Amino acid sequence: MARKQFDLIVFDWDGTLMDSTATIVTCIQAAAKDLGLPVPDRKSAAYVIGLGLQDAMEAVLPGLEAKYYPHMVERYRYHYLAKDKGLTLFDGVRDMLNELAQQGYFLAVATGKSRVGLNRALDAANLLSVFDATRCADETFSKPHPAMLQELTRELGQDIRRTLMIGDTTHDLQMAINAGAARVGVHYGAHAVPELQALNPLFIAGSASELHAWLNENA
Numbered sequence: 001m002a003r004k005q006f007d008l009i010v011f012d013w014d015g016t017l018m019d020s021t022a023t024i025v026t027c028i029q030a031a032a033k034d035l036g037l038p039v040p041d042r043k044s045a046a047y048v049i050g051l052g053l054q055d056a057m058e059a060v061l062p063g064l065e066a067k068y069y070p071h072m073v074e075r076y077r078y079h080y081l082a083k084d085k086g087l088t089l090f091d092g093v094r095d096m097l098n099e100l101a102q103q104g105y106f107l108a109v110a111t112g113k114s115r116v117g118l119n120r121a122l123d124a125a126n127l128l129s130v131f132d133a134t135r136c137a138d139e140t141f142s143k144p145h146p147a148m149l150q151e152l153t154r155e156l157g158q159d160i161r162r163t164l165m166i167g168d169t170t171h172d173l174q175m176a177i178n179a180g181a182a183r184v185g186v187h188y189g190a191h192a193v194p195e196l197q198a199l200n201p202l203f204i205a206g207s208a209s210e211l212h213a214w215l216n217e218n219a
Helices: 021-034 042-047 052-059 069-088 095-101 115-124 149-155 172-178 192-199 206-217
Strands: 008-011 104-113 133-136 163-167 182-186
Touching: 008 149, 021 042, 021 052, 021 069, 042 052, 052 069, 069 115, 095 104, 095 206, 104 115, 104 149, 115 133, 115 172, 133 149, 149 163, 149 172, 163 172, 172 182, 172 192
Parallel strands: 008 104, 008 163, 104 133, 163 182
Antiparallel strands: none
């Protein structure tokens, strides 16, 4: 199949490829509870998914003394590392990635995870060899800053105008806008359809198989 619009397809990780939204929300809430801080509700905790960890904690519990945020990150990591072995890819993700790679697309990941966290996840999912490049929040600016996409396109020698960003949050879509890349949303992760629609993505998929079908027809 000849590529139509894009040469590089960049995926967010949590809530887009990995079914981890509920676990992340639970771990944010548990971290706050451990420290005797106000426990954010599910919607608030889900909203900050995709940001770098420190940025996420500052956004979900604004106005705390600065000393609390590193402790929130530490407690979050403690809870997440106890649960991440049980996480799985969304149904259809592995087939989609393998097919896209066979069709000659460059594939990348832009994530709010740390490098250690992403490498753990890629290894556990047996996807280390699928992606041509990856970028994490502890290596550059956090979303929605355009740096991750700019750095990935430079590393792979690609044109930002022929690059597609796919993610489940407004942070992903706003990063694409800021970088000048195209964008597609998925609504089976952290953010709801109306929030995603406000940023005018080319498409919003309700499942990985729906996303795969759209990419086959349009990418």
